Amino acid sequence: MNRHSIYAFTLSMLLGVGMTSCTKYNEVDPPRFDHPSQEELPLPTHTISQLKALYKRGGVQIDKPIVVSAVIASDDSEGNLYKSCYIEDETGGIELKFALGNLSSIYPQGTRVRLLCQGLQLGDYAGQINVGYPSKEEKYETAFYPELLVHRSLLKEEPTTITPYELTIPTLSKQYAGTLIRLRDVQFLASEQGHTYADPLGKEKNRNVNRTLVDRSGHQLIVRTSSYAKFAGRVLPTGSGSVTAILTYFRDTPQLLILREQDVQLSNPRF
Template sequence: MNRHAIYALTLSMLIGIGATSCTKYNEVDPPRTDQKSTDELPLPTHTISQLKALYKRGGTLIDKPIVISAVIASDDSEGNLYKSCYIEDETGGMELKFALGNLSSVYPQGTRVRLLCQGLQLGDYAGQINIGYTSKDEKYETAFYPELLVHRVLLKEGHTDIKPHELTIATLNKKYAGTLVSLKDIQFLASELGQTYADPQGKDKNRNVNRTLVDRSGAQLIVRTSSYAKFAGRTVPSGSGTITAILTYFRDTPQLLILREQDVQLTGARF
């Protein structure tokens, strides 16, 4: 190969590299997905219910290669969740205390995942079992799992259209805790009208605010919203209709955790 041919080849390679570099510079690199084919993923060994059953008071470190197959039920894009998410399967749901901000940008709602539990710790908070990192604070049985390690234990499998459990206030049950639910024919109490979901101006003092829903029978249900949520300062709707949210419990008290403002569809006439 003569000198001119070598130069031409080198130049074309540099142009190719430069084009690639410009493309990378001008585009936002997609988040790391770590999605694998089903054949590459470790086989599930337990359901969420079976995993929860391993919990012992004081916290339980998982020292065996336990694998959960589940679906991401939550969405933290509007800030009512922070450094945590909820997964569910056919046996129930649970909170993952994972210190990954904007987790739903990498693991959107409906993402099918395999959770590798070995090295994680089960803990209890207000009667609900969660999983995270070993805590050094005696007040808590779990801490937040480090952000940079999340992709090692939460493997993406694919995506599915998650459907909420259609319930009423009367049929709420702890077996649905940590799962996506939908309640129809409800509205905020008359005394809540004109109020905002939470308190963004006073969020240092009021980190979370409770509002109350009611159904036609008079049964009531708490909606708990972070004052850091994007919709915290929005006025609660005055009509009746449907809310889709994550069902949580504080001991024996059921609560709804709204994920997105659009999931509150209270546009009908009040009853």
Template structure:
């Protein structure tokens, strides 16, 4: 190789190395987003206080600037063209007519909003910031048009801490003199501890994943109260088809309302950490199942056995509540054959170190026949429960002939004798042969629970 070739090759190598070095330097040190530190003239709480009449459209005509940290976006699909931001005084829904907002507005990003020209209104008591639009002669609140977003929303620093406010269910009630629309926690990222989904909602997905993509309502509660809260999920959320966790624990969510109904919106399933044991050792409310008409109910692990006669347990409903039902009113064999029908739970393990108690509810009508609640430790799960030993906990009979009774609670029955054992619960419906059909009892058991203490 001659000297000119060597020089030419060396120069090329040096230039190539400089290019590679330059590329590497840029890759390792991306530009840092600088916070513009725009003067903030009011708080989110003060801005929301400007909207006092539900359904009104309050256009902002003065120079007002707010700022907040993004606490929720549309990444999972559970929000649509919407962000939630929060400052030290509260949270707020921001309506933006654009998709894929999470790319520009990740959780933890600080943003500034110049509010002059925007409109603050509410959607059934949930305050939102957007633009007023006249559509078919009617004012509505719409998202800020995509080409105009940059005129109003200015990006700030990234990776700001996002810490939910730890609250109780009682904290979500309206403070004295405060309307639902002005509740101080609306739009905030909150955390509720020691919660769990109701039994029926641990057997079905968060929302509808069919063509119709209907939103889902799944309910949570704690161990000390019957009060429930609605976890509302869009059918377009990427976790809509997942089954909620069946344990107990903490949930983080945006607190919202629809009219007077309290609702929680999770950002994705990582907001739900229900990894601890549930409040009850066993519970069944039957809400996860569909009514069966006159067809025998069939649930996983349960036994529906006609020892004698032709009367199965079915699943019925009243006012949205689903429950087992048994009645010999339409029996074609009772004239000559006694009715004996069993409904038996799956096996239930009772741990040691507890003082468990059992309760159930039951609605009933008509006096003839009996309905027994029982427990067994030696039933084998087969089709001959009469061959096992059953302890009768209570016998229901002589129900009124008029209207159905309420779903009265029976128990608590002390299950201390069963700690460390596996048990089965059963209901046994009996009516003697020849019982007049218009007097034979109807029984509707529901809400079976075995508590830990």
């Protein structure tokens, strides 16, 4: 090997080492969201209602290997839900305060998951129990679970289907809080015709906007929409029909959280 060849070889080796070192030093491996085999999945130990029953005022950090099998009930693709999702099983639903943006791109609605609860925190906000991270702020019982840890606690099991609970406004109850429901034969108030779902132009002042659904008997229900949602500036539909959404509660007041504009099917004549 001549002198020039030796120089070129040595330079290439040094560059290779340098590039490898920079990659290892500067880059952080992205979180993995592998699909574990059935044999690798821990067995469920609790239902959602049993998990909620562990809550105590002030918040409870879970220190036992509790596992919940559930289905993703929500979809954050249109921005009316942010860094949060809802899961449900046959006993009810619960919000997961997980700081992973566009979470539904990894955990689509209808995905069966297993929630590993050890290390998470049970908390309450306005009468609704949720799961998150221990909070450093006294006014909140939970904080958002860090993005890079989500894959450790929320394991994908398999895709499945989710069927909304068919309810009416009078039959709403906290039993269905955090679950996907469908209301039929409803419409927005006549006084709200011509209004938009929320206020995208004034979102810094009006982060959320309430609209009202009504049924044939005059029963009313709040629809709460983020001004950051993709459909926030769309005019409310004028007709009647069905609405599919997540049922939430603010203390004792039921509210609907619309996930996608297409879930509002109000194309029939008004009543």
